[in-house]
Amino acid sequence: MEALILSCGTGGGHNSAGIAVKEELLLRGHHVTMLNPYTLYQNSLAKRVDKTYINIAQHAPKVFGAIYRAGNLYRRLPGHSPVYYANGHMAEIVRKFLEEHPVDIIIMPHIFPAEILTYLREHDVAIPKTILISTDYTCIPFVEECLCDACIVPSEKLISEFCGWGIKKEQMYPFGIPVRKCFHSEISKSDAKKALHLDEDKRYLLISGGSIGAGKLKETLNILCEITKGTPYCLIVICGNNASLYKNLEHYQSEYVTILGQTNDMALYLRACEVFFTKPGGLSTTEAAVMEVPLVLLPPIPGCESKNLRFFTENGIAVKAELSADGLRKILALSESASACDKMCRSQRNVISKDAAENICDLAETLCDSASE
DSSP states (O other), X not given: OEEEEEOOOSSHHHHHHHHHHHHHHHHTTOEEEEEOGGGGTOHHHHHHHHHHHHHHHHHOHHHHHHHHHHHXXXXXXXXXXXXXXXXHTTHXXXXXXXXXXXXXXXXXXXXXXXXXXXHHHHTTOOOOEEEEEOOSSSOOTTGGGOOOSEEEOSOGGGHHHHHHTTOOGGGEEOOOOOOOGGGGOOOOHHHHHHHTTOOTTSEEEEEEOTTTTOSSHHHHHHHHHHHTTTSSEEEEEEOTTOHHHHHHHGGGOSSSEEEEOSOSOHHHHHHHOSEEEEOOOHHHHHHHHHTTOOEEEOOOOTTHHHHHHHHHHHTTSOEEOOOXXXXXXXXXXXXXXXXXXXXXXXXXXXXSOXXXXXXXXXXXXXXXXXHHO
């Protein structure tokens, strides 16, 4: 099977989901190409699209929320969205690429390439079988206008929401959000600490703002520094690719506080920590839940992260952080309760699929087999 994965770097989660599927396809002996469709025009366009999104999320979250709300209002109107027409400009370039590099299936963990292919399909261009993967725990604006053969929904609990926006039930597969194989590792906490050169006798709190280092990390760090003085806790902050955040937090570096930039060892840090504090991005929360790590959600970037927060807290998969000394003291007390942590981990196990990548690849093979009959 010749597979094409089309993704964008507007946040690291989309690419991470794509890489998870790519890993599984390669294990099965398939040939896989993964790319950002905008690079087919020019690399600078792809970087500009990604950077615009990331800058808004990092520096103007209220603007991001306003754009998301506008999208939710616009989707109620008849006709196609501006997102569809904007991506339509890439349609001819993608058509030529597919003509020169034929594939059996296209898998998309991002809505933008799905809009490009929808534009082609609506202009009578024959395209391969397509799978769209939703990487947030909600039906984001304009998923409903994407004409794909299958839509991967993060949970069966969300099927009614997706149906409510007009997506056909028979096209939905509640397989979950795919995560990379390193997040399925059964390495022990002790071995994870050894691998990371951490002190086995200390308890670690992990704080992250996703790959883009967004959210109220500095406020969270300030409070945790205050309330963990004289305790066995140490803090690890992962800033992702947010260089300015790293620079602003660098002075916190000490025997008890570690400030990191990007890391390839996120799975090890999750296993080594007692509690994971993060903004409610779709991928970072799913990775933690797959590893069954006690999860505390920081204030979201308004929009789909607000829906992720609601889904996780309503289903007992995480708790919401109140950014105050008293609020975070309660969180730490909760983390020291074995029964409370066990209850959260059971909820994670019951609600969050660990087999999403495998199930998506099974579906991809089935779709290709049906197309060749």
